[in-house]
Amino acid sequence: MxxxxxxxxxxxxxxxxxxAVHLARAGRSVxxxxxxARIGGGTRTDExxxxxxxxxxxxxxxxxxxxxPFLKTLPLEEFGLEWIHPEVPLAHPLDGGDAVVLHRSLDETADAFDASSAKMYRRVFAPLLGKFEETLTDLLAPPLRVPRDPLAVMRFGLRALPSTLASARAWFGDEKARALLAGNAAHAVVPLDRPLAPNAIGLMLMLAGHACGWPVAKGGSGRVSGALTAYLESLGGSIETGRRIARMEELPRAxxxxxxxxxxxxxxxxxxxxxxSYRRRLLAFRHAPGIFKIDYALDGPVPWTAEECRGAGTVHLGGSLDEIVISEREVHRGIHPERPFVLAAQQSVCDESRAPAGKHTFWAYCHVPSGSTVDMSSAIERQIERFAPGFRDRILARHTMNxxxxxxxxxxxxxxxxxxxxxxxRQLLARPVVAAHPHRTPDPAIFLCSAxxxxxxxxxxxxxxRAAQEAMRGVLAKT
Ligand SMILES: Cc1cc2nc3c(=O)[nH]c(=O)nc-3n(C[C@H](O)[C@H](O)[C@H](O)COP(=O)(O)OP(=O)(O)OC[C@H]3O[C@@H](n4cnc5c(N)ncnc54)[C@H](O)[C@@H]3O)c2cc1C
Structure with a gap:
């Protein structure tokens, strides 16, 4: 049959x-x-x-x-996706009413630092930015491959290898530049005194900010999955929701x-x-600490002391390099930080469709030990109030998730x-196991395609x- x-x-x-889209584009039935109950995973928007x-x-x-490099090749605008760029991608307020800003322009970003830090910022970032697309394509490929542009990858690797703590101190005397790097590196959810991952992820995010910006999806991130779904269906693919799979026997033949x-x-x-033996290796895969998140409905914009924060899509709330290093280290030691590093987004400053006229949405989370059910609302709100006194008075409603x-x-x-x-x-290289083709499994018909x-x-x-490419080169190539 x-x-x-x-x-x-x-x-x-x-x-x-x-x-699914890659396979359907190649004419495969998917x-x-x-x-x-709804499609989208990490890309859903709700009231x-x-x-x-x-x-x-x-x-x-x-x-x-x-x-x-993949999403860019898809006609997602035709299926309802529109990227909106805030006035500035990212702001990071500091005590005393000051803030550091990641602008689209590298020069504008660097010019806010003292002369030697500005020179160093250009020296670190300008050569990487010149080769951003090539480096990104190589870095987003499975790790055990010969890069297409080995020199660009080597240049990036040399800057990414040391810990963020060491790099920030070696590169910059200016606290603002140090804090900017630390806030970006903290997205890795790895302590900032560890090598490779925090710096690699921090540098890549900052370069992406200079090269392409940090946009939001008009109407909400649900439009990303909505556009992918609509495109998939236009290619003949089908989708079924509300069916959690527990065993292979439940799956249709494929x-x-x-x-x-x-x-x-x-x-x-x-x-x-x-x-x-392979299942044991999958079960040994380690997970990162978790998060506690709050979504706010606000009566008006966040009353930031620092003017620069008002038009930023993303705001990093954690103060100095040293403070962020401590809070991320605590999370990895199983401690809930009193002054957590908070990642915040204010989508409604550039996307009016997110809230009724004059009102705003605000999205904020901090890292917490894995599995935590501790309510971090007060700690998060203390950090917001520190840089935006009067914030609490603007809250109409909040929704939390641990x-x-x-x-x-x-x-x-x-x-x-x-x-x-x-x-x-280790897990940047072994994801989920060390393998030249990590999306494949020992069963030629089974692939892992998640984050x-x-x-x-x-x-x-x-x-x-990448997983779909492997399927096309492998089991689907024979048919
Ligand atoms: C709070 C939060 C904030 C984030 N912020 C950002 C951000 O600002 N920018 C960014 O780029 N990334 C962000 N991320 C990360 C990003 O959302 C994820 O990395 C991304 O969604 C991973 O995509 P995925 O397809 O691998 O898995 P997911 O998006 O997790 O989707 C997996 C899907 O598989 C379904 N599923 C799982 N098991 C089964 C099963 N047995 N049967 C049927 N269905 C199953 C799940 O229900 C889910 O819908 C954030 C994530 C979270 C949670």
Missing amino acids: SEAYDAVVIGSGPNGLAA HVIEGH LTLPGFFHDVCSAIHPMGVAS KAYLFDTSPSALAGIAGECLPA CADYERYNPNLLGGDIVGGASDW STPPGGGVHGMCGY
């Missing part, structure tokens, strides 16, 4: 949808099965607080979406199965289709891990795209 589909994708996060306030439940800011799931879920679902809430919402977010697995240097594969977390679709 012939298979019903060429490929079945389990999970409709941005990676599952990217995999069916996506999503466990949640979480009050009617008329549209909040991004997970992802909000999309430097990697707009820069993604030549290839692509799992947009955690490694442990794949091990459980695939069972004896995969050798016990690690357990996130894991219930999406089984990929194990213990509240939002990056698909710890992204320290637990290279290149890791973020809305860029590259994990799904």
